[in-house]
Amino acid sequence: MAQTRGKALGQWLVVALLIALLSGAQAVVICNVETSRLNLCRAASTGRHPPPPSRRCCAVIRRANLPCLCRYKSLLPAAGINPRNALALPGKCGLRTPRRC
Template sequence: MAQTGGKALVQWLVAALLIALLCVAQAVVICNVETSRLNLCRAAITGRYPPPPSRRCCAVIKQANLPCLCSYKSLLPAAGIDPKNALALPGKCGLRTPRRC
């Protein structure tokens, strides 16, 4: 039981860190992308019917390490991001979504 609680605590801490990183003006690099640039894709991955990604968003996604970004998939809802929309983004930008994503 202690391991489960510890695991949940770590997940919450990582989620809080990710949210903080997305809100900070300073750029932090995660998966080959500055977190400030990930905001260029926010409209395309939030909401019930998001618009198609912009060219600038796709440029960010094309330079990103997609398998690395997939490792953050479970944290997306805590940041207000719909995982289904996020997983569809590479395909909308002409890329393949990594298999284990």
């Protein structure tokens, strides 16, 4: 039970951080990435037919701890990000998407 509460609290923390990111608040580091840098990948992870990721977006993806980020994929829709598009970014940047992602 305590583990479930901890997981839920962690998820709400990430949602709060995503909201802060979208409102322009100061960056926080999650999974080796400053939350403010995630905006560089926003265009490539939203909409029905997103453009390819930019070089700057791919630089963010390369620095990120991808298995760590995968734990938060269920929270992406709350920030207006399409999880399928977001999970395609590593492949589009020449990386492997973690298997359990």
